[in-house]
Amino acid sequence: MQLDLFAVQLQEILQEAIYVLIDLAIKLAGATGLYFILFYLLRSLFRKFERDIALVTLNVSSYPVLAIFILIAFKVTIQNTVSLATVVWLEQLFIGGIIIAISYWSLQLFKQVLVYYLKEYAAITEVMWDDVLIPLLEGVIPSVIVLVGGSAVLQLCFGLDLTGAWLTLGGGAFVIGFAVKDILANFFSGIVLLLDSPFQFGDVLRIETESGTQLGILRKIGVRVTRFYMFETHTEVYIPNSVMQSQRLTNLSRPIEPVYFFTTIELTPKCDLEQARYVMQEIIQAHPDTLGDIETKLDCLERYYDWTNVADDFVAKKKNGKKRLLAENAVNEKLEEIEQSLEALIITLQFVEEGGLTQEEIETVQQEFNDVLELIGLTVLHQSVHRRPSFFNLKQVQSSFHLEETQDADSLIKLVRQWYRIWLRDPNVVDQDEYVLPEIWEHKIKLLKRRVQKLHQKIMNPLQEETRLDDYVKRLVEWLRDRFKQARSQWQEPQVRMEGVVHYEGYTYIQFILNYYVDDIRLEDGARGIRVNSDIHREIMRHLKEDCQSRGV
Incomplete structure (x- = not known):
């Protein structure tokens, strides 16, 4: 009898062992197949993509996904095995391993994929909130992932009841929040400044304080404070965000940069x-x-500032000024040509969009926009196009494309770079300006390329938005005029007005007011305007000292 019972138990053990071995073999085959898919098939496929986000995501996910698959497979095997299903600690061990693997995977996806590409996106956007929100998320989200993962392990694996801990944490958060209310006020003030900001990074602001008025460049709006670089003292000043909301500020860089x-x-x-x-x-x-x-300036420059025997640096300044003005004039002419082409495209779109675009009209619009791309200095590469029929017409659909800069020296991008590189050879620029000017204009070029690429994508895929294409083109024209490079307007011309009569120490003088705009006050550590004012006064005194007696400034 005992032998029969032993034989039955032995048979059950052998059957269970065979089941476990077969089950493990199947799961091992599945893990091997998953390994092949992750490390060979998908990797070779993603390497063909233009952007590396898919490949980076795969590299980050391969080992965690494989580990999670293996842990889940072992857990399922244990649950289906009678002798092992009663071993509670073994199941808890695998549950803990799965939670840790998922937490690690989430952490790596956030840090190496999401944050990286958010920073890349923030570098080419014009808004400010993402430059602060991303570092904030970068500091908070990993802690949240670790906290949630650790809590799940403690509760599911060790059976700890964390209700009391959460209540204690909530009460502590209330007490801490009350204690750091000033910090929270600065934090929310910073959020408001970012979302409804009257200025951008790099703008020159006039800050009015109790001690007087100072000029500074906005460097950063942080979580708690706003950072300025002050021209006069060459120092960085940190102002709490709650104070910034009540501070009187004048943005000297808006609506125009001069x-x-x-x-x-x-x-x-x-x-x-x-x-x-x-x-x-x-x-x-x-x-x-x-x-x-510019033409008037070049003509006047020939007759004035002839300081050959007085200041050698202004001889070089005058020579560089001529080259810079000619280079800027070339940029202005190219911008005007691009704007005219875009306005012609708007007229074409407004004419053909009524009743829907036909295939011939789509190709006409695309050709006109390609001409604009050529003027800007961009060309379409790696373009694959397929066609699909719509209800009325044959529409052309863009599946993939990439815009790349051309080598045309007469394109807008090349002319802008030539212009600011000549500007960098100005004898008056300081060492810091060698980074300021390229940073300003390369950022604008990136924004231009991004806007043009978005518009190109819409033009190549006109379905459902064909009646709005002219509006998108108008927005690009407005951005070029307002944000890329503002055209020199009539109201920016220098003006000299006779203001009135001034009496001083028994003498009578006629007062003149001189109004003018300086091109970029961010240069020369903010002293560019002061230096220009000094140059102008010096030249005026040199020309008028023989005919007029001046009381000076």
């Missing part, structure tokens, strides 16, 4: 006042660093 300056000069009534006004206006116009009609 900064307005004015100064006064008093002349005796004995001189030819009209001639003096004309000379002063030409002197302002002739300075390479003030705004004005």
